[in-house]
Amino acid sequence: MKIVKRILAVLLTAAILTAGSNAAGLNMVETRAASAPAGLKGVWFSFLDWQAYLKGKDKAGFDSAFGGVCDVTLSHGLNAIFVHVRSHNDAVYPSGIYPWSSEMLNGADPGYDPLADMVEIAHSKGLQIHAWINPYGYRNGVICGNAALANTANVVSGVQEIAANYAVDGIHFDDYFPPIGKAETNSMVSQVHTVCANTGKVFGISPQGNLDNLRASSADVDTWLSSGGYVDYLAPQIYWSDNYGAAGNVTMFSNRMNLFKSIDKAGIPLYLGMAGYKSGQVIGGDPGWRLSSVNLATQRDKAAGAGYTGYIVYRYNTLLSGAAQAELGALQSRG
Numbered sequence: 001m002k003i004v005k006r007i008l009a010v011l012l013t014a015a016i017l018t019a020g021s022n023a024a025g026l027n028m029v030e031t032r033a034a035s036a037p038a039g040l041k042g043v044w045f046s047f048l049d050w051q052a053y054l055k056g057k058d059k060a061g062f063d064s065a066f067g068g069v070c071d072v073t074l075s076h077g078l079n080a081i082f083v084h085v086r087s088h089n090d091a092v093y094p095s096g097i098y099p100w101s102s103e104m105l106n107g108a109d110p111g112y113d114p115l116a117d118m119v120e121i122a123h124s125k126g127l128q129i130h131a132w133i134n135p136y137g138y139r140n141g142v143i144c145g146n147a148a149l150a151n152t153a154n155v156v157s158g159v160q161e162i163a164a165n166y167a168v169d170g171i172h173f174d175d176y177f178p179p180i181g182k183a184e185t186n187s188m189v190s191q192v193h194t195v196c197a198n199t200g201k202v203f204g205i206s207p208q209g210n211l212d213n214l215r216a217s218s219a220d221v222d223t224w225l226s227s228g229g230y231v232d233y234l235a236p237q238i239y240w241s242d243n244y245g246a247a248g249n250v251t252m253f254s255n256r257m258n259l260f261k262s263i264d265k266a267g268i269p270l271y272l273g274m275a276g277y278k279s280g281q282v283i284g285g286d287p288g289w290r291l292s293s294v295n296l297a298t299q300r301d302k303a304a305g306a307g308y309t310g311y312i313v314y315r316y317n318t319l320l321s322g323a324a325q326a327e328l329g330a331l332q333s334r335g
Helices: 002-019 023-032 047-053 059-075 114-124 152-165 182-198 211-215 252-262 295-306 316-320 322-333
Strands: 040-045 080-086 128-133 170-173 202-205 272-274 310-314
Touching: 040 128, 040 316, 047 059, 047 080, 047 316, 059 080, 059 114, 059 316, 080 114, 114 128, 128 152, 152 170, 152 182, 170 182, 182 202, 211 252, 252 295, 272 295, 295 310, 295 322, 310 316, 316 322
Parallel strands: 040 080, 040 310, 080 128, 128 170, 170 202, 272 310
Antiparallel strands: none
């Protein structure tokens, strides 16, 4: 049965992509595509947060716990949650392509559909929910889980599977791209954008914040920001302060934030990826995080002034961290 489902998913995706290749299909994409919302204030809920707050629960316990997660998110003035749904070539929903997650669940059918429950709960509380995917299950230089699943056809079909079956507000990729070359990565990103446009979902990517590293990898942000058809937004992870370096005199945050803005030739919406987890921490090479308790608020202001239209904080457990409360409170005060 899984093989049949997988074949059907691939065929369905192929049909959608073929339709998008002709003029009528392209017009349909343009009229149905979702737009990245301005004023987005989000938080990333990673597989590590799953392990701390959701893993191993029955349906009642899961629903209660995720409801609490949403309440905490709202209490910080945030309006969106980006939830890991595929992190290691696995899934937290019944998939015809990927196995049940052992990182976020127990590696078996939990007897309910966690993604369906999360969508219903988040929306009932007025939160956007975006399905966060590590597209190839690539992390720290290796393919996680079943490497045979790490191919473009599965990535595209897997997105179609989510987009067609769940009322998520968007599909979100993180910064892990294997060294398969820019051409193949760009083809995959373009195909995923077409699937998302055809199903009314916003599609965005959150690359690391070092452009030199990105340009040496398969993450071709220059192309993604130079024309339509790749992403609806980009959320670069600008995880430095403006008191960077041993002397604390390098404006690393501003430098890198402005670099991303400078290459945005197509006017693609930019969200700021924020290092909430560094708040109040002693970091030798970046003393700004202990010298100030308003780094996040100041960064939000600088990004807004540069034309960024929202932000996402890494990660959920930071919202519960005592060391981060001063930073988070100052950020929330900005509205």
